[in-house]
Amino acid sequence: xxxxxxxxxxxxxxxxxxxxxxxxxxxxxxxxxxxxxxxxxxxxxxxxxxxxxxxxxxxxxxxxxxxxxxxxxxxxxxxxxxxxxxxxxxxxxxxxxxxxxxxxxxxxxxxxxxxxxxxxxxxxxxxxxxxxxxxxxxxxxxxxxxxxxxxxxxxxxxxxxxxxxxxxxxxxxxxxxxxxxxxxxxxxxxxxxxxxxxxxxxxxxxxxxxxxxxxxxxxxxxxxxxxxxxxxxxxxxxxxxxxxxxxxxxxxxxxxxxxxxxxxxxxxxxxxxxxxxxxxxxxxxxxxxxxxxxxxxxxxxxxxxxxxxxxxxxxxxxxxxxxxxxxx
Amino acid sequence: xxxxxxxxxxxxxxxxxxxxxxxxxxxxxxxxxxxxxxxxxxxxxxxxxxxxxxxxxxxxxxxxxxxxxxxxxxxxxxxxxxxxxxxxxxxxxxxxxxxxxxxxxxxxxxxxxxxxxxxxxxxxxxxxxxxxxxxxxxxxxxxxxxxxxxxxxxxxxxxxxxxxxxxxxxxxxxxxxxxxxxxxxxxxxxxxxxxxxxxxxxxxxxxxxxxxxxxxxxxxxxxxxxxxxxxxxxxxxxxxxxxxxxxxxxxxxxxxxxxxxxx
Numbered sequence: 001x002x003x004x005x006x007x008x009x010x011x012x013x014x015x016x017x018x019x020x021x022x023x024x025x026x027x028x029x030x031x032x033x034x035x036x037x038x039x040x041x042x043x044x045x046x047x048x049x050x051x052x053x054x055x056x057x058x059x060x061x062x063x064x065x066x067x068x069x070x071x072x073x074x075x076x077x078x079x080x081x082x083x084x085x086x087x088x089x090x091x092x093x094x095x096x097x098x099x100x101x102x103x104x105x106x107x108x109x110x111x112x113x114x115x116x117x118x119x120x121x122x123x124x125x126x127x128x129x130x131x132x133x134x135x136x137x138x139x140x141x142x143x144x145x146x147x148x149x150x151x152x153x154x155x156x157x158x159x160x161x162x163x164x165x166x167x168x169x170x171x172x173x174x175x176x177x178x179x180x181x182x183x184x185x186x187x188x189x190x191x192x193x194x195x196x197x198x199x200x201x202x203x204x205x206x207x208x209x210x211x212x213x214x215x216x217x218x219x220x221x222x223x224x225x226x227x228x229x230x231x232x233x234x235x236x237x238x239x240x241x242x243x244x245x246x247x248x249x250x251x252x253x254x255x256x257x258x259x260x261x262x263x264x265x266x267x268x269x270x271x272x273x274x275x276x277x278x279x280x281x282x283x284x285x286x287x288x289x290x291x292x293x294x295x296x297x298x299x300x301x302x303x304x305x306x307x308x309x310x311x312x313x314x315x316x317x318x319x320x321x322x323x324x325x326x327x328x
Numbered sequence: 329x330x331x332x333x334x335x336x337x338x339x340x341x342x343x344x345x346x347x348x349x350x351x352x353x354x355x356x357x358x359x360x361x362x363x364x365x366x367x368x369x370x371x372x373x374x375x376x377x378x379x380x381x382x383x384x385x386x387x388x389x390x391x392x393x394x395x396x397x398x399x400x401x402x403x404x405x406x407x408x409x410x411x412x413x414x415x416x417x418x419x420x421x422x423x424x425x426x427x428x429x430x431x432x433x434x435x436x437x438x439x440x441x442x443x444x445x446x447x448x449x450x451x452x453x454x455x456x457x458x459x460x461x462x463x464x465x466x467x468x469x470x471x472x473x474x475x476x477x478x479x480x481x482x483x484x485x486x487x488x489x490x491x492x493x494x495x496x497x498x499x500x501x502x503x504x505x506x507x508x509x510x511x512x513x514x515x516x517x518x519x520x521x522x523x524x525x526x527x528x529x530x531x532x533x534x535x536x537x538x539x540x541x542x543x544x545x546x547x548x549x550x551x552x553x554x555x556x557x558x559x560x561x562x563x564x565x566x567x568x569x570x571x572x573x574x575x576x577x578x579x580x581x582x583x584x585x586x587x588x589x590x591x
Contacts, residue, residue, distance in 0.1 A: 073468075074467060074468070077462075094453075095490065096470070096471055096487065096488070096489040096490065096495070099447075099454050099458075099470045099471060100458070100468070100469065100470045100471075100487075102458070103424070103454070103455045103456075103457070103458025103459045103462070104458045104459060104461055104462030104468060105462075106425070106459065107425070107428070107459050107462035107463055108462055112425075112551035112552055113424060113425065113455055113459070113551075113552065114453075114552055115452075115453030115454055115455055116453045116454070129555075132453065134450065134451040134557070135339065135341045135344075135346040135355070135450050135451060136341040136450065138341065138345070138346035139346050139347075139348065139355055139557045139558070139559055140557065140558055140559065140560050141554050141555070141556070141557050141558070142554070142555040142556050142557075142558065143552060143553065143554055143555065144552070144553050144555055145551060145552050145553075146551040146552075149551075154453075184467065185466070185467025185499060185500040185503060186467045186468070186469055186497050186498070186499040186500070186503070187497060187498045187499075188495065188496075188497055189484075189496040189497055189498060190496050191489070191493055191494065191495050191496070192486070192493065192494040192496060193493050194491060194492035194493050194494075205588065205589070206584075206589045212342055230584075230589065230590065232589075238509065238510070239342075239509075241510055242509045242510035243513075244513060248492050249492075251492065254490060255488050255489075255490065255491070255492055256491070256492050257491070257492070258491075262587055262588050262589060263584055263587050263588070263589035265584075270341070270342075284583070284584075284587040284589070285566075286580060286583070286584065287566060291345050292345070293345040293346065293347065297565060297566045297568070298565055298566070299566075300566035301566060301567065301583075302566055302567045302568075302569055302579075302580070302583060303566030303567070303568045303569065304568070304569050304576055304580070305568065306573065306576070310573070311573065311576075311577070314573060314574070314577050315577050315580060315581070318577050318578065318581050319581060319590070322581065322590075
């Protein structure tokens, strides 16, 4: 059985939530496996991450180098190629760093690569069976992967439930490789924090959220009218921001804002996992979509298959009617 | 700047209800609406904008079959200088690595300063760009949402990271970038524009033209294979509201009020 490693991202000395999810995924590949965590970085933050991983990982490999203080995928790749034994399986979270690192690393390791995996069915000989989603989550696919020369696999955040486990009392091994002069063709400059918008969608109890189904910029007013009637705010999914119909600050999702409303009206939103990742606190979700196969119906509480451009104005009128009745 | 954009024709998920076929092992491919993979279209637009600022050319390449010519013509109608089809029976069933191997051979036949891909395809997973860069030993950046050309063979780029924040980087040319949607506003292409490029010849390259070993690509060399498609058994799933629109509206108002959503 190939040795399984997990690459642990971290920030300010704290391991990313994915550390426990990657461990759970490793156990799905091989229930008996004891995966090894790999952490790259520099200084006291790196030491803090390694020591906190000792409670969950039996072994943590520490790769320390001043050039790795910010995780530059090209430099991390060079370091990993030096330390990973041939035939290893490396698990990485499918987020902005994993997307940068994993494909190129698989080439340099001459290993198989599967991205954005959300299920692991098991291993037979050198064939690993995995589950992915395709076409915006409308269908899933069984994928088989030949791991005879190793594999790099990125895992969808949130897809693997962390396991309950006793403290591992693990050890930390310093594997800092002799990297020589470390240079990369890409250099990190700075992080620019997203600007606050005119409306703070994270503060609203009710959100009227619109997706591609709103079709054009002029139709945003239809959602705004409903929001006004409800005392709600208008938020949106990525395609609406891509099309420049609303500001980035209105976007719900992993590359936008995380919201915790009581009620979420998903209007013409297909329900990609990146969007759903931004909805927390288990709100009551009402989904309106003309496509009955839209993945949003898997997570919504109630669903309506209809044209939102016709449905929303009727809903708005009904709510206005109720208000005028209650005023009398 | 000589720019190559790697593009793909895919079923358009915004236009299709993707369903399983009757055998349950593939999606129903009859009557699917195909279009250029959306992020690839943003990549072409970005390439055109760079070239309009500093000069150069934009070549759009796709690995596929005759049907895929339509997206090349569409992108040429947008303004791309050249369209190239890479097609060979030996390429069928290639995994991401196979496609990257084929594209590497094509890149090495030309002289490109910058190679762009879309961040991911509808049925893929953000793999070809990063693999291609590693094979070429070019620097790579994914999720790119702005590009500024600097002096001295460099770019300043931003990457979209969590929470809508931007990670700013400097990257040396030649390099490979995977382009995120929203980086620009792709121009509209009308039927007239497509007709104007309808008869422009599109060169086609096969394995021997590119010097690709057929044994290194295609189904047989693929380490990763899709076995079948399926629709997972849903969890709870939504309660689908039935009835007239008026009845449904009333029901929604009632439910939203019950959840504290009416003031």
